[in-house]
Amino acid sequence: MSANMPNANLLDDLCTRFILNVPAEELQSVEKLMFLVEQAHWFYEDFCRDRDPSLPSLSLKAFAGMIFRHCPGLAPLQNDKQAIFAQFSAYKQAVPVMGAILLNAAMDKCLLVRGFKEHASWGFPRGKLAKDETDVECAVREVKEETGLDIAELILEDDRIERHIKQQRSKLFIVAGIEETTQFQPQVRGEIGGFAWHYVAHLPASEEASMHYNNTEGARHRFFQVAPYVSQLRQFVKRRKAQQQRGKKKKEKDRAQPSAVGEAEICGHAQPAETQSIEMVKEPGQSWLNFTFDRAAIMQSLAMRLSA
Known part of the structure; x- marks a missing residue:
């Protein structure tokens, strides 16, 4: 890993800030987990890189891979990260x-x-x-x-x-x-x-x-x-x-004819257009859909890292 890449302390902070300290219901699906990872990615790009310009700009896909690798509780997602990202992209488009x-x-x-x-x-x-x-x-x-x-x-x-x-x-x-x-x-x-x-x-x-x-x-x-x-x-x-x-x-007509009263404005409505057909994202594999988020494993790993 390059010296410019996010170090363990920064990744610990991002995981704790955006993934660990959220209500349990926010971790009930991979899609919701990926929204949290996306928020961490925005924070990294907007604030972390602003404080340390030597950090590289990362795509969401590359950033998610780093989070999966760093956080032990997310390790089961590593093998299916391509399918997960494709599914998340399709979900966001809906x-x-x-x-x-x-x-x-x-x-x-x-x-x-x-x-x-x-x-x-x-x-x-x-x-x-x-x-x-x-x-x-x-x-x-x-x-x-x-x-x-x-x-x-x-x-x-x-x-x-x-x-x-x-x-x-x-x-x-x-x-x-x-x-x-x-x-x-x-x-x-x-x-x-x-x-x-x-x-x-x-x-x-x-x-x-x-x-x-x-x-x-x-x-x-x-x-x-x-x-x-x-x-x-x-x-x-x-x-x-x-x-x-x-x-x-x-x-103008009313001003010319003082006896005329009332004005009416006709309000136009923009009509919905026809649906545009665009090729759908292909369905990814399903092996990861029953994934259970191991919050305890992440907490234990971070506690050991912080006490070291």
Whole structure:
């Protein structure tokens, strides 16, 4: 093992912080265990490497392998780590995703966020639905975490686009009227690396178009799950502008005819799109599904390590 790799003390701290000190019910399945390992991985990437830049950046798969090897109670998972990781990846893809499409006042531009790494893709602010959250609560939380903007008082449940990609339900609420001068600031570390307003008319409306999209400097512009929403977004903008124009004409007519009373605003609804079929992850082996988490073995091992 390289001198730059996480040492035993750091791995002990990560295991204790994220795996041992959790309620027993959080360790009842391999999927739940892997979510804990994923949280430990985020902490390692965001904080441990910040304190010690000599530590290497690790993929979740490589990091999980290190945790399995280091923690004796997880040793039975070693031989099935490939199948476990494939199953966990498929499980995460089935968790619903919520977010928002933020439009400027003219509704001709929308905000996209870029992942933290330099060549990361651009996409709408969004994230996975947490336990006991409503769709709206998740969208508000994710937008605030990724942009710093609180849309709780702006979001309308009927202004949305809903898609199904693979087995994952995804819903983006459309929020118009955001000032382009807004100073966005992510509330989470190591996740968002940039913000940019993009013209709705210029966004690719198909995955094929995404492959050929270039930015203003002529370089390839990478998108993540933007194309599936573009056609519905353009239809929403067209309807909303038509509604605004009708409302404007009605107000002008009312001013010209003082006896007329009442105004009616027609609220548009973004219709769910067709399900997009994407090849499923192949079913992994099943030998590890009856695995029982040996909490006592981990505690005993760490106690011996700390007393040594």
